[in-house]
Amino acid sequence: MHPFRYVAATDIPEALAHMAESPTSRFLAGGTTLVDLMKSGPEHPSITVDINRIARLRGIHFDNESGVLRLGALEKMSDVGADLDVRMNFPAISESLLFAASGQLRNMASLGGNLLQRTRCLYFRDHTFACNKREPGMGCSAIGGVNRFLAVLGTSPSCIANYPGDFAVALAALDGVVHTTGRKDGDRSIPAVDLHTLPGEHPEVESVLSHGELITHITIHRTPCSMRSHYLKVRDRSSYEFASVSVAAGLDLTEDGTIRDVRIALGGLAAKPWRAMQAEDILRGRRIDDAAVVSAAVAAALVGARAYSQNGFKITQARAAIPRALHIAAEMVLDGPRVEGDHV
């Protein structure tokens, strides 16, 4: 690791002031992305600003009346995934957290850091290969190289890296909002679907956040779609592995199976969570057991998908995963929390 200065901030103004001291300063929360990338090379901050002592960034609070869930950006993946209000009212959110990483990592990693995690593309992480994200203009070794894990949607000739996170996908599906504060723009509220950016000609830019902008908290509103939601994660191993394809699906179903409302977001396929709004429009008002309609929705969700040399299989996987996620959501029994081992 390159040497750096370490400071621990006790409040937000102090954190923002330290961040302003250098263009290469970085916030330090759980550290699971930053410390990893400092060791392997892409990150070499001049200053790390430890924000773990800032109380305003903590708290898991669900208001049952208004249906608003407020998650402090410093809350750990494990604690949010285990929270009963999250599990009962936003099950896809809980699943997206519990299906990710490992037990140890979930205890360390913050929600804010999890949202901003970097790509697992091996060329980004290995300085001996060309990477436009790491060094703009250097080229992309992935396009003609090992690209099995990489993107099929929203790619550009500069970059085919994909965003590997799960929580952001479920958040995008359920219309979550990311709240930030910073010296440049003050307080902002950014819809989760708009947080991350596609590579275009600037793959080094991954989100709409400016340097020194701090995620403070995340909010999600309970809806029928959030209550009947599921996160399906398809991957090579059954645990401790990133998604090949993932689907966050939410359904508002009538008793007889008509779709009043629906939410779909795809993970693993692009540099950002892929919210499938066209697919949602096709499904609204139709029956969940109408195979032709579901098929049309799937096609709409994957419009523009292009395979590279090794990752065409992801498109096939996604075509199967979307209906499967919808089916699982449709089959959910929405009674109150049951205790395992209870005999009815």
Added chain:
Amino acid sequence: MAAMTSSRLEDIFLNVKLNHQERSASISPYVTLLDALRERFGATGTKKGCNHGACGACTVLIDGRRVLSCLTLAATCEGRDILTIEGLAAPDGTLHPMQDAFARHDAFQCGYCTPGQIMSAVGMLDEADQGRPSAAGDVRQIFNPKCGLTEPEVRERMSGNICRCAAYQNIVAAVMEVHFEASVTSDKALR
């Protein structure tokens, strides 16, 4: 406690509680907790496997929670309570039930992942006792550790610890035994 700062060339004076003892050391900001434990505090029981958060061999407990010491900057541990494999046994040397079970179930071959496996398992059972669900179950169900900690649950919850010697079967057996024994004991205590 005072907020800690350093200039690029200055060390940080770190104070921690390590295995029930107050310890301190002067470290650079970029020193990981893993390196501080092994190189500064002489606690070499915690192992460096992959050094980037993928294998779990470096697992320790900080304030009772299992974490990876290779991705933890030592500077962030000021004032924290750290437990490593060296701190599990009782002062008189009596092995922790998890250590004892690992020995009896032959839950290791080369032994390199073992300290991390044991610390992770101890932390994991605590998480289960708190009723925390896992990906192996239904998140909308209340997790009941008494009937919920099946083999698939143990494997899912321990998936962050890798064993190249493939001692997994015996590791799971050891963990299940400790969990079962603890449930039986607590049931007895209630009567």
